[in-house]
Amino acid sequence: MKHCIIVGGGIIGMCTAYYLSKAGHQVTILDQSEGQSGASFVNAGYLTPSHIMPFAAPGMISLGLKYMLSSSSPFYIKPRLNADLLSWAWHFYKSSNAAHVKYAMPIIERLNTASSALYHELHRHHKLNFHLEKKGLLMAYQTQKAKDQEQEVVLAAKAMGLEVTSLNPEEVLRLQPEVDMDILGAFHYHSDAHTTPHEFMAAMKSYLTEQGVVIHHHAQVLTVNTLGSTITSIETEAAQFFMDELIIATGVWTKSLLKKIGVGLSLEAGKGYRIDLSEPTGISVPAILMESKVAVTPMNNFTRFAGTMELSGINTIVRKERVEAIASAAKRFYPSIEMPTNSKREAAPGMRPLSPDGLPYIGRIDQYNNLVVASGHGMMGWSLGPITGKLCQQLIDGDNPDFDLAPLSPQRRF
Numbered sequence: 001m002k003h004c005i006i007v008g009g010g011i012i013g014m015c016t017a018y019y020l021s022k023a024g025h026q027v028t029i030l031d032q033s034e035g036q037s038g039a040s041f042v043n044a045g046y047l048t049p050s051h052i053m054p055f056a057a058p059g060m061i062s063l064g065l066k067y068m069l070s071s072s073s074p075f076y077i078k079p080r081l082n083a084d085l086l087s088w089a090w091h092f093y094k095s096s097n098a099a100h101v102k103y104a105m106p107i108i109e110r111l112n113t114a115s116s117a118l119y120h121e122l123h124r125h126h127k128l129n130f131h132l133e134k135k136g137l138l139m140a141y142q143t144q145k146a147k148d149q150e151q152e153v154v155l156a157a158k159a160m161g162l163e164v165t166s167l168n169p170e171e172v173l174r175l176q177p178e179v180d181m182d183i184l185g186a187f188h189y190h191s192d193a194h195t196t197p198h199e200f201m202a203a204m205k206s207y208l209t210e211q212g213v214v215i216h217h218h219a220q221v222l223t224v225n226t227l228g229s230t231i232t233s234i235e236t237e238a239a240q241f242f243m244d245e246l247i248i249a250t251g252v253w254t255k256s257l258l259k260k261i262g263v264g265l266s267l268e269a270g271k272g273y274r275i276d277l278s279e280p281t282g283i284s285v286p287a288i289l290m291e292s293k294v295a296v297t298p299m300n301n302f303t304r305f306a307g308t309m310e311l312s313g314i315n316t317i318v319r320k321e322r323v324e325a326i327a328s329a330a331k332r333f334y335p336s337i338e339m340p341t342n343s344k345r346e347a348a349p350g351m352r353p354l355s356p357d358g359l360p361y362i363g364r365i366d367q368y369n370n371l372v373v374a375s376g377h378g379m380m381g382w383s384l385g386p387i388t389g390k391l392c393q394q395l396i397d398g399d400n401p402d403f404d405l406a407p408l409s410p411q412r413r414f
Ligand SMILES: Cc1cc2nc3c(=O)[nH]c(=O)nc-3n(C[C@H](O)[C@H](O)[C@H](O)COP(=O)(O)OP(=O)(O)OC[C@H]3O[C@@H](n4cnc5c(N)ncnc54)[C@H](O)[C@@H]3O)c2cc1C
Pocket: 007, 008, 009, 010, 011, 012, 013, 030, 031, 032, 033, 038, 039, 040, 041, 042, 043, 044, 045, 046, 047, 048, 219, 220, 221, 222, 249, 250, 251, 252, 253, 254, 257, 270, 271, 272, 273, 274, 295, 306, 307, 349, 350, 351, 352, 353, 374, 375, 376, 377, 378, 379, 380, 381, 382, 383, 384
């Protein structure tokens, strides 16, 4: 048995704690927040074997440049001269090509499919009570251009064995009879499921606590102490913690924490927002509103609209124009839906940890013999939580990992 300390109590940290604790280790989680906000709470809750495209793909650069000056566009890069951002953008540019997409797609698909199976396994666990439904995902479009774009992904998805159906508006209405969508059509990916994130996080927290995992909130790790190639302890303002193994699962903050011990990592924050609507909407099937890049999820007793990708550094500023853009997209696709002002006022942000090539960072670092990094999951961190946790446990136990971890190495070159 080892004493493992996990820094970061988002989905990645929580799932890692689950698999480490299950394998018999003593686990402590330290998190700087109150444990109810951020990416792992505001996300769309999708478990997405269908999301096979890495964020770094052909067309993203021109899209970024096109949208650069519009702060209400779905993808916004705040213009600024920052060496880290420029280096990330350069690596992103180098990865945004067809060869990389071909390389990354099967890796993403296999990780997502394995993780989705683990979520279903967790759902069957009698002590983990959380909402999970498998109704697939609609990629809904209003224009022929968006349809043509998605058609290419559909072909690749089908080649990987995923089931996808093309639906006209009448067929979408039959699938979801209680709300009208103003669309040209939709592709229905049958593989996908959806959850209600805060429910899962709460269920996991209480289960882990019951299993003896110690969780400290308002505990920001400020110092990491090392002796040669070993990490000996970490310090918060209040205490010092010693460990056998350290797991850094700190989302967008991972770069700055690793910098303290001389490890470089290319990572940018991609801010998004969610608006929750507690009034009944009639929406019963999750959908991505393609032209607006807004994700819609029927969660447990409310509907969530989530979206936008804002590269403006690490901050939790809520930009009203971006929240308005999500609300207007909802109205365009579901004309009967009214978005109350208070729902927009309560919109909350979260930051996706974006690696430049769209693959997560999961692995050890050469300089240290007791450090594991689990971050950079970008738009898929919610889906990839369980498989990441399992892989971290396998690394720590010296087991053969379920996947080849070389493409996910935190030290890979772009
Ligand atoms: C709007 C939106 C919609 C999304 N929808 C989906 C979706 O449908 N499906 C999907 O798969 N993914 C989705 N994502 C992405 C997903 O939410 C993220 O990839 C995932 O939550 C990242 O999890 P994490 O644990 O790495 O990071 P986080 O959730 O950010 O957790 C990191 C934690 O580390 C803590 N921390 C940081 N530094 C320190 C420190 N020094 N000391 C102590 N604690 C520290 C922070 O407080 C934080 O709680 C979405 C994201 C957004 C923003």
